Structures are given as structure tokens and as C-alpha cells.
Amino acid sequence: MSNPHIVRHISECFVKPEHALEESKRPFYLTPWDLQLLSSHYIQKGLLFNKPPAAYDQEGFIDTLLDRLKCSLSRALVHFYPLSGRLVTQTNENPPSCLIYVDCDNSPGAKFIHAALDTTISEILSPIDVPLVVQSFFDHDRALNYDGHTMSLLSIQITELKDGIFVGCAMNHSIADGTSYWHFFNSWSEIFQAEGNDVSLARPPIHKRWFPDGCGPIINLPFTHQDEIISRFEPPALRERVFHLSSESIAKLKAKANAEYKTNKISSFQSLSALLWRCITRARRLPLDQITSCKLATNSRSRMDPQLSQDYFGNSILAVAGVATAGELLEQSLGWAAWQLHQAVVNHTDKAIHGWLDAWQQSPIIYQLARFVDEYSIMMGSSPRFNMYGNEFGMGKAVALRSGSANKFDGSVTSFPGCEGGGSIDLQVCLLPDFMSALESDEEFMDATTLPPSVAVVCR
Template structure:
């Protein structure tokens, strides 16, 4: 079947079922939130199989799904009310000040989209590389977080396939990180499975903002116009492929890394990240003196003293990295590379987090994707620890997970839990064609991975 265009059937805005007193107040952005204004929305979604109904029942299936999702979204937004708002900029002349925050009232709400495409599940998951059409399963294509002044901070797009349904969420990254994104996704699913008739949820978000001592709740930016800190990142030509690492393969990598460095402290994910760093660096055929790094997206909630709640809603994330040359990385063994990452993680303490925040207060830097990520490095994003396959919407367990256009660049690797669980991991790898083909020619790498299983 030839790829077809996604057709928008309907769209509407959804407001919180109840308006709380808290939601009538401005929702202020923290140092971590404001730093995200020039990067892209978070776009992640799940692919489900339709039940084996007759064609005449598909219409009722989608109507029930959308009606229940609408109700569930309205209830979820009571708890996550900032997602129903819009960004606002306020400027003052004397003294000069530039503020960006969330207005939770003057907004039509979050967006719910019903779309369709004449493609099958097989058209999406069978090709070696993720089809570009998948990017159309998400709202906010190529949007950056600053666009939340005029665009919804949250959109839910339900795309109907011939034999499946894709539920894709796009969330403004200045409002929350991956932990917050999946917290909301999990809550939406929880309410949906409870038939959307209650306001009690198992994990209420903690909306109290965290600011460094002596600062906040309203932080002024040293700008007079958005053009001073906003850029648009356009990714180079990339191939995107899903690889599966079984729990057994992950365990072998961990055992190998610890054995080679004569330690027991290297984690499974550090071992896997080092494995990917070395494999991708080898595929890139760099000269020996080329500097390369591996970044890990790392949460701050548990590292602060006192720690933030795991349910803190917002951004509380940074990256840590290990740096070396391509020659040293490939001449040393896996254990050596994994230990460099281990040390980077260990050194990410309350002290280093607060130093980062203090530096932001002095400089007010805004992340720019084109500058922050370079084609000599590897970035390990997302997390296999998030509950992704626990999200159900009356269609059983999802078959697989996919993401949108956002945050795709040379060397980006996103980690998801394997569908079978048990410590297995799926990796979404983005590389230019020549590097991807070289990676696929690496016998050691291909022996450790397989294609993800999508059996219903």
C-alpha cells in the first residue's frame, strides 16, 4: 500500500471538568522550564490493534473511544491544569523586565484531534526504517515550546488506521519533562479505564514549583524580544530504526562491562549506553583525534537534598556526559567506556544541580538544539523505566511505541521498555544513511540486537 496523507476528521478543545482556585492563578515557570523555550514539544505515542470487529463496527469503536477520551482528558486536566493553559509574555519598561509564564484561564484548553489514514499496522512496523508518515500522527510538527503562546500546550491526536489506532500525545516541553509527560499519559489511561467517572487518581501531580533559594516565583529574562533567544532547528536527512535488546543481552552487556573494569558498580543502562556510544562512533569512521561525547538525560528529582517528589510536575532534568576521543573510545574496552558514564552519573549530585541552576540565574541561557547537540556525539534520551505499555484505552496492550519529528538529530538514541518487559529495551536510533548502514554492518552490534516484537 502506498503511503497516504493523514486526514483530519475533527478537532476540538477540551477544558478541565472543574476549575480549581489554584488554576485561576498564574503558573510560573522555573529555571529548568524557561531553559526549554526554544526546543521542541515532546511527541510520543502508542500503536494499538483494532479488535477483530466487522467494518460496520469501526465507526462505533472510534466514536466510543473519542467520547471516552474526551471525558477522560477533561478529568485529567483538573489535576494537570497547566496543560490546559497558554504561555503568556509580559514586558515591563521600568525597570526592564521580560516574563514568560502560563495563563491557565485565558485559553480554549487542550486539543483533541481525530484523524485517519489508509494504511495498516504492517505499513508502519514492517519497514526496516520508521516511515516518515509517522510524524504526521502528532500535532505540533516542528513546533517549539515558545509557540505555546498561540498553540495548545497539550494535544492528543487519535489516528485511525485500517486495522489499528495510534494515540499520540504532544506536550510542551517547557511545562514538563519526560517524567511528567508519562505521568500525565498514565493518569489519562487510568481515568479512561475507570470509565472517566471519577476525580480520584492514584498519583496526583505535585504542582508546587521549585526555585533556587532567593529566586522566583516570577523569573525575569534579560531579553526584549523573542528573536533574541528563539531559533528553529531543522534536522538533517536521517534514517530512524528501532532495535530491540533482550533482557538477556542487557544482562550480558552489564556483566561484560563490570568484568572488564573489575567492578560491580556499572549499571545496565550505563553498559548499554557505552555499547551504543562505541558502536555509533565506529560507524561514523572518525579520525582518532576526533573528540566525541555521550550524553545521558538525567533526572534531578532524587538528587536534590531534600529530594523532590517523584510526582513533581515540571522539568527537573539535565544531561551528564563523558568526553574522550574516538581513538581512545574504540581502543579501550566496553568497561572503560561504561565507567566514564558511571562517573558522570555519580558526580551529578545536589551540589552540581544547584551549581547548574545558579549558573542559569546568572546567564539565563536558553537551550538551542543546533548548538547543544553535535554530530560527533551520542545522546541517550527518554527512559526504559517509564511506564509506557501500561497505557490502555479499551484496545488492549499497545503493539509498539513511536515518536514524532521532535528532537531527532544525528546520534539521538531514545530508550523505551521492551513490550515483553522483564528488563528488555527498545532503542530508537537516528543516524544519517551512511552511518546507519555502517552500524548495520557491525557484526558485534547486530548480534546483540533484534527487531522489536509487535505480536498482538
């Protein structure tokens, strides 16, 4: 008898682009932004949908849905062909080095999985903590981007619940950042909704690789063995919760931060990040002289001169940070903390970006999660600006967003738009159990949050 609490894989296959573009037959070279992420995890995000009435009324609903998803995915991969490839390493003897790129021509394609779990939407969304089984809604659990040599760069898992469908997507982070991830998801949804008709994408991806002057397209890394490039990271046992902030609550935070610092330049997200930074620091009870930071994953496209298009497919992110001692962070106001983050973002200029790129070329560094994480800081990832709830696959609007185990550690915070829209935000927060309990007792934080919309009234 099968265990009702374990996701069962029913079938899997590989999906290739409907047809091959000439450009897809050439190597897809990786930039410094891409290469630095070889030792981090895949991006894992997904959407939870109510089963529509047709799922109960029509025989073969799930088979028809799966066929339509595969067909539209095959068409989407024509436009996003790097996702159907595999990583290839070419070693050089003199000097000892390696070249890592994507071969889009000799590959079985993207992976597609049909799975099932005997549970309900309510059993996924109602618990205070995110159930561990949600991690099983995604393929490539704990895989590193480097594993894209043997694993698919894109894997779609469709998990059927008793009353819902979860569409989970795992994408190699050395191929795409959050901007490109949701660009693909939005385009796949656009093609699905066209119902087999020819569609010209509203925003076709730009695959022309961007390299700083004097760099690329071939970048030989000064490494000869994978142990020099990758290291596995296994976080300790964490609690993971989703906190909801209404648009009214976020507006109050922004107004408070700007009033306290006597400015009007602090953004909503900077105010929200400052709140998390202060409250998690307080929950950790750090020594007052301990240096702490709030890191923000920042899109560099619009900060370059000339600007890089938002449709550029690949990575264009760097982390910026506000830094302070625990003492000054807690003694100063929310506005003061938010201003530190504002300044970090403002200082992320074309000059700063090229400074990082120049330094990387002189001494290439592969981001190691175990070394990047520290017990005194927090990391704000993803963005509530991404169009997540605009993705529909014949089942109406999604009722919730969830992410997998990838890139989770003590102090990681993933931000999503709230289901009801209007500027509301959901925060998926990961902390050690004692710290999460302290955060749940923090008046400043809990006063700003509300419970996420209940299953009974979530967006339909």
C-alpha cells in the same frame, strides 16, 4: 480522491478541564529548568494499538472511543491543569526584560484531533526504517515550546488505521519533562479505565513550583525580543530505525562491562549507552584525536537534598556526559566507556545541580538545539523505566511505541521499554544515512540486537 499515504484530519476540537480548581486561576510560573527549554521541541510520543473486535462488530465504535477519550481527558486536565493553558509574555521596560508564565484560566484548552490513514499496523512496523508518515501521527510538528503562546500546550491526535489506533500526544517541553509526560499519560489511562466513575489518582501531580533559594517565583529574563530566545532547527535527512535488545542481551552487556572494569556498579543503561557511544563513533570514522561525548538526559528529582518528589509536575532534567577522544573510546573496553558514564551520573549530585542553577541565574541561557547538537556526540533521551505499556484505552496493551520528529538529529537515541517487558529495551536511533549503514554492519552492535517482535507475535 484522497492519497492513502497521507494522514487525513477528520475533526478537531479543544478540551477544557471538567471543572476549574481555584489554583488553576493563578499564574503557573516557570522555573530555570523549564525556561531553558523554550527553544526546544515539544515532546512527541505515542502508542499503537490493535483495533479490538468491537471495532468491527459495533457500529459507531470509533465515535464512542473518541467521546470516552475526550471525557477522560477533560477529567485528567482537572489534575494536570497547566496543560490546558497558554504561555504569556509580560515585558518590562526598566530594566528591559520579560516574564514568561502559563495562563491556565484564559485558554481554549488542550487540542484533540481525530485523523485517519489508509494503512495497516504491519505497514508501519515492518519496514526496516521508521516510515516518515509516523511523523504525521502527531500534532505540532517541529513546533518550539515558545510557540505555546499561540499553540496548545497539549495536543492529542487519534489516528485510525485499517486495523489499528494510534494515540499520539504532543506536550510542551517547557511545561513537563519525560517523568511528568508519562505521569500524565498514566493518569489519563487510569481515569479512562475507571469508565466515568470518580477516581482518586494513585499519584496526583504536585504543582507547587520548586525554585532554588533566592530565585522565583517570578523570573525576569534579560531578553526583549523572541529572536534572542528562540532559533528554529531543521535536521538534515536522517535514517531512523528501531533496534530491539532482549533482557538476556542487556544482562550480558552489563555483566561484560562490569567484568571488564572489575566493578559491580555499572548499570544496564550505562552499559547499553556505552555500546551505542562506541559503535556510533566507529560508524562515523572520526579522527582518533576528535573529542566525542555521550550525553544522558538525567532526572534530578532523586539526586537533590532533600529529594524532589517523582510526582513533581514540571521539568527536573539536566544532561550529563561522558567525554573521551574517539581513539581512547575505541581502544579501551566497553567497561571503560560505561565507567565514564557511571561517573558522570554519580557526579550529578545536589551540589552539582545547585551549581548549574546558580550559574543559570547569573547568566540565563535558553537551550538552542542547533548549538547543542554536534556531529561527534550522541544523546540518550527518554527512559525504559517509564511506564509506557501500562497505558490502556479499552483496546488492550499497545503493540508498539513511536515518537514524532521532535528533537531528532544525527546521533539522537530514544529508549523505550520493549513490548514483552522483562527488562527488554527498544532504541529508536537517528543517524545520517551513511552512518546508519555502517552501524548496521557493526558486529559488536548487531550481535547485541534482535529484530523487534514481529506484528504477528507482539503483545496482545
